[in-house]
Amino acid sequence: MxxxxxxxxxxxxxxxxxxxxxxxxxxxxxxxxxxxxxxxxxxxxxxxxxxxxxxxxxxxxxxxxxxxxxxxxxxxxxxxxxxxxxxxxxxxxxxxxxxxxxxxxxxxxxxxxxxxxxxxxxxxxxxxxxxxxxxxxxxxxxxxxxxxxxxxxxxxxxxxxxxxxxxxxxxxGDIDVSHLDARYVRDGGGIDVVALQKAVRHSSEGNTGPVALWSARRWLSGQVRDEDRLGLFLSLWMGIDQSYAGLPPSYARDMAAAVDTIGLEVSCDHQRHPWSTAEKTVESRYRAVIHLYAPEDHPDTPVPADLASRERWECPVQYAELARSAKKNLEGWRVMRGGGEEDWEV
Incomplete structure (x- = not known):
C-alpha cells in the first residue's frame, strides 16, 4: 500500500x-x-x-x-x-x-x-x-x-x-407433515412403529425432524392406541435426542407441547428401567424399540430379559425420565440458536 x-x-x-x-x-x-x-x-x-x-x-x-x-x-x-x-x-x-x-x-x-x-x-x-x-x-x-x-x-x-x-x-411457520400419515398409519388406525424407527434411525436422510414432528402431533391429537403410545413417544424422544444441531421453533413448539403432557411427579419401586440399559447409540436404541414391537422379525435386543416386561417399559417413571432429558435438549436448542421466549413459545 x-x-x-x-x-x-x-x-x-x-x-x-x-x-x-x-x-x-x-x-x-x-x-x-x-x-x-x-x-x-x-x-x-x-x-x-x-x-x-x-x-x-x-x-x-x-x-x-x-x-x-x-x-x-x-x-x-x-x-x-x-x-x-x-x-x-x-x-x-x-x-x-x-x-x-x-x-x-x-x-x-x-x-x-x-x-x-x-x-x-x-x-x-x-x-x-x-x-x-x-x-x-x-x-x-x-x-x-x-x-x-x-x-x-x-x-x-x-x-x-x-x-x-x-x-x-x-x-x-407451520410445517406440513400430514403426508406422513400415509406412511406411518396402518389400516385401522394403528401406528407402524417399526417404520417410524427406521426413518428416525437414518438421520442422514433428513428424516429425523419431520418424523419427530409428526410423532409429536400424533401424540397431541390423541389418535394413539394404547399399545402404540410407548413406541410413538420413543420415536419423538429419539428425534429430539438425535437432532444434535437443534431444530427451529417451527418444529420445537409441538415437540415441547407433547413432552409437556408427561407427568414428572411420579415414583415407582423399580431399580432400573429398560431404556436405561440400551447403550446411548442410535443403533442400540433402535434395536430395543423394534424388538419390542416386532420381536419375531427383530429378535436381537440390548435390553436384559429381566427388565423387558411391558410393565417396566410403560412405567410412568421411565416416561418422566425421558421427558426430563427431552426438555433439557429442547432448552439447549434455545440457548444454542438464540431468540427470545416469544420466538419459541408453544
Whole structure:
C-alpha cells in the first residue's frame, strides 16, 4: 500500500474480522448481537441514502446483508432479526431502480464466497476503504463503479430478502407433515412403529425432524392406541435426542407441547428401567424399540430379559425420565440458536 492511500478505519477492520468469523461459521462473539447491529446500522443509512455518503453505504451494507443472510437463515431463530434484515433490505430495494443500470452485459461483480464479500462490503462503506480495496485487488474505476450499480444492488437485495422470507417460514411457520400419515398409519388406525424407527434411525436422510414432528402431533391429537403410545413417544424422544444441531421453533413448539403432557411427579419401586440399559447409540436404541414391537422379525435386543416386561417399559417413571432429558435438549436448542421466549413459545 502506498503512503498516499487512505487507510480503512480501525473499527471497520474489526467489523471485517467479526463478520468473517460469522460467515465462516466460527463467530468470535455473539453472532446475534453482531448481526443485529449490522442490520440496525444498515437501516440508519436510509435516512441519508440520497447523499454521496449514503449511496456508498447503501452499496456496502447491501453486500454485507447479502453475505450474512445465509447465517441468519440457517443459524439464528430470532423473529426480530428476520424483521430487521427484511426492513433494511426492502428499504434499500425501494431506493434502487434496475432500469438505471448502464453496465455492459456480464460486467456485474460475480457472487464471491461470503468471507470475500464481507471484506468487499466493509470496504465499500468509506472512501478510504474503497481506495484500499482498489489498491489491494488492482481493480479499475469501472469495476468499482459496478458495485454501486442499482441493478446489481437490486439483485442482491432481492435475493437476500427472498432467502430471509423463505427461512422465516421454515423456522417459524407451520410445517406440513400430514403426508406422513400415509406412511406411518396402518389400516385401522394403528401406528407402524417399526417404520417410524427406521426413518428416525437414518438421520442422514433428513428424516429425523419431520418424523419427530409428526410423532409429536400424533401424540397431541390423541389418535394413539394404547399399545402404540410407548413406541410413538420413543420415536419423538429419539428425534429430539438425535437432532444434535437443534431444530427451529417451527418444529420445537409441538415437540415441547407433547413432552409437556408427561407427568414428572411420579415414583415407582423399580431399580432400573429398560431404556436405561440400551447403550446411548442410535443403533442400540433402535434395536430395543423394534424388538419390542416386532420381536419375531427383530429378535436381537440390548435390553436384559429381566427388565423387558411391558410393565417396566410403560412405567410412568421411565416416561418422566425421558421427558426430563427431552426438555433439557429442547432448552439447549434455545440457548444454542438464540431468540427470545416469544420466538419459541408453544
Amino acid at each position: 502506498t503512503e498516499q492511500t487512505p487507510t480503512m478505519p480501525a473499527d471497520h477492520r474489526e467489523l471485517i474480522s467479526d463478520l468473517s468469523g460469522i460467515v465462516c461459521d466460527y463467530p468470535n462473539g455473539d453472532p446475534e448481537d453482531s448481526l443485529s447491529i449490522l442490520a440496525y446500522d444498515a437501516r440508519e443509512v436510509l435516512d441519508h441514502v440520497d447523499t454521496p455518503e449514503g449511496r456508498r453505504e447503501r452499496a456496502g451494507y447491501t453486500v454485507l446483508l447479502h453475505a450474512t443472510c445465509w447465517y441468519v437463515a440457517a443459524r439464528l431463530f430470532s423473529k426480530a432479526m428476520y424483521t430487521s434484515y427484511t426492513k433494511a433490505l426492502e428499504g434499500f430495494r425501494a431506493t434502487l431502480d434496475p432500469a438505471n443500470c448502464t453496465c455492459p452485459d456480464g460486467s456485474h461483480p460475480k457472487d464471491g464466497d461470503p468471507e470475500y464479500s464481507v471484506g468487499v462490503g466493509v470496504s465499500l462503506l468509506t472512501e478510504a476503504g474503497r481506495a484500499e480495496f482498489v489498491e489491494d485487488y488492482g481493480i479499475d474505476d469501472e469495476e468499482l463503479a459496478a458495485y454501486d450499480c442499482e441493478g446489481f444492488l437490486a439483485d442482491l437485495a432481492d435475493e437476500a430478502a427472498a432467502r430471509i422470507r423463505e427461512a422465516y417460514e421454515e423456522n417459524f
